[in-house]
Amino acid sequence: MVPPQGYALITGASSGIGEEFARQLAARGWSLVLVARSQDRLEKVRGELMSAHMGIDVVAIPLDLTAPGAPADLFQRTRAANLDVDLLINNAGVGALGEFALLDLNRVRRMIDLNIVALVELAHLYLQPMMQRQRGAVIDIASVAGFSPLPYSALYAATKAFVLSFSQALFEEARQHGVHVMVVNPGSTETNFFQVAGKGPFSDPSRMQTSAEVVRESLRAFDRKKSSIVTGASNRWLVVVLTLLPRRWITSAVARAMRRANMGVPGKGQ
Ligand SMILES: NC(=O)c1ccc[n+]([C@@H]2O[C@H](COP(=O)([O-])OP(=O)(O)OC[C@H]3O[C@@H](n4cnc5c(N)ncnc54)[C@H](OP(=O)(O)O)[C@@H]3O)[C@@H](O)[C@H]2O)c1
Secondary structure: OOOOOOEEEEEOOOOHHHHHHHHHHHHOOOEEEEEEOOHHHHHHHHHHHHHHOOOOOEEEEEOOOOOOOHHHHHHHHHHHOOOOEEEEEEOOOOOOOOOHHHOOHHHHHHHHHHHHHHHHHHHHHHHHHHHHHOOOEEEEEOOHHHHOOOOOOHHHHHHHHHHHHHHHHHHHHHHOOOOEEEEEEOOOEEOOHHHHHOOOOOOOHHHOEEHHHHHHHHHHHHHOOOOEEEOOHHHHHHHHHHHHOOHHHHHHHHHHHHHHOOOOOOOOOO
16 A cells, blocks of 8 residues: 555545544545535534544645635645645445435436546546655445446446546556555445445345455555455455346346345335
């Protein structure tokens, strides 16, 4: 891993996988910039990490990354405060289970703005100074959902397919400049994700990884300079199945499972 000289900036650091990245990176001596909308949650995490780890700095920036100009605003604020970001973790993301045509259009736009637009803009803004310094790294959080089209989670799966493809291509471009890009693909993980996205057939807590497991595996892969990782042995098997079976077969089986869980019913997962 890049030695902790600068800051690790983590989007979606107020809960779940992002908060766990903050905890494990702080334990490795990284100073942090924490970004999410909930100021109170960010301040709580900041306070805990500052008192648990001597010598690190933790900055909390409450921000809605779907607001117009928010990624550029974040970049300017870190630059104005001389916070050299050596590690960008594009983690903030939301899902929405349910029939696509019945989802609220504002929610649809916000998902694209957060999962794709903000991630792309932040990568664009922070990669340039990293490439000039010939030092730095980006970790993008995609999902096993990005390996196949998923009916009743159609847009979410498509946003994660975008993140997967985009990040794997960037890995090759950035390594020419001494910068490491890695994409993490978790399966179902115990976080607030399903409270926001809606509960479905893949949200059984007994079959989920914890955020701590996801982040531990991710950082181990990052230390080994991997370009991509699927966390959890059963998720790795799932991805093998998803890539081997015909897509038409998978989409039909997923659609049946989602309909059994009533995900096609208006109002469910909204
Ligand atoms: N949990 C899973 O099963 C799973 C599986 C695969 C991939 N993932 C991916 O993992 C990533 C993290 O999700 P999670 O599971 O940890 O869920 P989570 O606990 O709901 O965390 C989502 C984070 O994103 C932040 N966020 C949401 N909207 C935002 C906005 N408009 N601007 C800034 N921050 C925003 C949230 O904070 P605020 O609400 O305070 O803004 C929160 O910190 C996501 O990209 C998700 O797609 C999750």
